[in-house]
Amino acid sequence: MVTLGDYLFVSGLLFTIGFAGVLLRRNIIIIFMSLELMLNAANLSLVAFSRFRVDSSGLPNYHGQVFVFFIITVAAAEVAVGLAVIVALYRARRTTHVDDINTLKF
Amino acid sequence: MSPFFFWTASALMLVFGAAVIVNRNPVASALSLVVSFLGLAALFMSLDAFFIGIIQVLVYAGAVMVLFLFIIMLLDLRAEERRRINFVAFAGGTAVAVIFFGQLYLVIGHLRRAQLPFAALPVAKSDDVHSVGLLLFGNYNLPFQIIGVLILVATIGVVVLSKRELR
Numbered sequence: 001m002v003t004l005g006d007y008l009f010v011s012g013l014l015f016t017i018g019f020a021g022v023l024l025r026r027n028i029i030i031i032f033m034s035l036e037l038m039l040n041a042a043n044l045s046l047v048a049f050s051r052f053r054v055d056s057s058g059l060p061n062y063h064g065q066v067f068v069f070f071i072i073t074v075a076a077a078e079v080a081v082g083l084a085v086i087v088a089l090y091r092a093r094r095t096t097h098v099d100d101i102n103t104l105k106f
Numbered sequence: 107m108s109p110f111f112f113w114t115a116s117a118l119m120l121v122f123g124a125a126v127i128v129n130r131n132p133v134a135s136a137l138s139l140v141v142s143f144l145g146l147a148a149l150f151m152s153l154d155a156f157f158i159g160i161i162q163v164l165v166y167a168g169a170v171m172v173l174f175l176f177i178i179m180l181l182d183l184r185a186e187e188r189r190r191i192n193f194v195a196f197a198g199g200t201a202v203a204v205i206f207f208g209q210l211y212l213v214i215g216h217l218r219r220a221q222l223p224f225a226a227l228p229v230a231k232s233d234d235v236h237s238v239g240l241l242l243f244g245n246y247n248l249p250f251q252i253i254g255v256l257i258l259v260a261t262i263g264v265v266v267l268s269k270r271e272l273r
Contacts, residue, residue: 002112002152005220010116010149012210014123016203021127023199026189029132029178033139036170037123040146043158051153054225060154062237066246068158069238072165073253077260079170083177084267090181099189 007048015041028089028096032082039075043068112152119145132183136174143167154227157235 014037021034050064090096118141125138143166150159214220242250 001223002109003221003223005214005217006112007149007153008214008217008220009211010120012207012214013120014146016207016210017120017123017127019206020199020203023203024196025127027132027183029174029183030127030135033126033135033174036139036166037126037142040143040162040166043162044146044149047150047153047155047158051155051224054227058228059237060227060234062234062241063245065155065158065234065238066241068155069161069242070246070249070253072158072161074256076165076170077257079173080264081260081267083173084264087177087181088267096181096183097189 004048004052008045011041011045011048014038014044026098028086028098028101031098032079032086036075036079039071043071046071112149115145115148115152117145118142119149132178133175136171136178139174140167140171143171155234157238 018034018037018041021037022031025031025034046064046068050062050068051060053061053064055061086096089101093101095101120142122138122142122145126135126142129135129138143162147159147162147167150156150162
């Protein structure tokens with residue numbers, strides 16, 4: 001039988017993969033993809049909690065799914081803006097390697 | 107929610123999620139991300155969240171991935187050349203990720219209610235598009251309209267950022 005803990009475990013593992021990607025990779029596009037992985041891991045645990053909390057009418061608690069809908073919308077807008085920033089950065093510096101983009105580094 | 111289906115979809119999602127950060131070629135990473143999101147959509151469907159699953163496939167596996175591939179091919183990124191790895195940073199990053207997951211695992215293991223199985227749903231009543239739509243246009247009407255404005259702002263911002271000369 002699959003329990004809520006299994007879903008949370010898988011979601012945590014996916015979040016950790018994205019977290020490790022942000023920490024370990026130096027290509028800015030891969031870092032951006034890892035951010036998407038982390039957002040989606042949070043979505044998975046929200047939907048699992050939504051399905052777990054069955055209310056008195058026998059239906060899942062749909063508030064969690066509405067929240068996931070908002071997260072997906074904001075993430076889509078964020079991807080569009082982020083990729084535009086990356087394109088502008090690439091035009092200025094001709095690189096996507098974060099070690100070469102260190103003007104603001106102390 | 108058969109365990110076989112759950113673990114197959116989870117393995118698909120996690121293996122291709124790991125492939126995203128292991129691959130050196132950005133195109134291979136983006137395609138792995140598509141497969142990972144399809145596994146995630148299957149998990150949403152296993153939780154009876156069909157609307158969210160469909161939205162996941164349409165928005166992520168469709169729109170967002172096309173955007174990623176378009177940018178990768180526009181910038182003509184090849185597999186990145188190998189650089190000298192900073193071993194202290196690499197070991198530190200790995201350690202932080204492992205410690206984070208260890209903490210999370212302990213917390214989930216101590217949740218008593220997380221060990222309970224999911225309650226069964228009544229078969230005839232699971233129309234989640236109807237319920238989510240009622241909430242979205244009822245309780246969450248104001249946030250919904252704010253999201254619309256946010257997308258408009260994002261669209262204008264992207265057009266401004268993509269202009270050749272920024273002043």
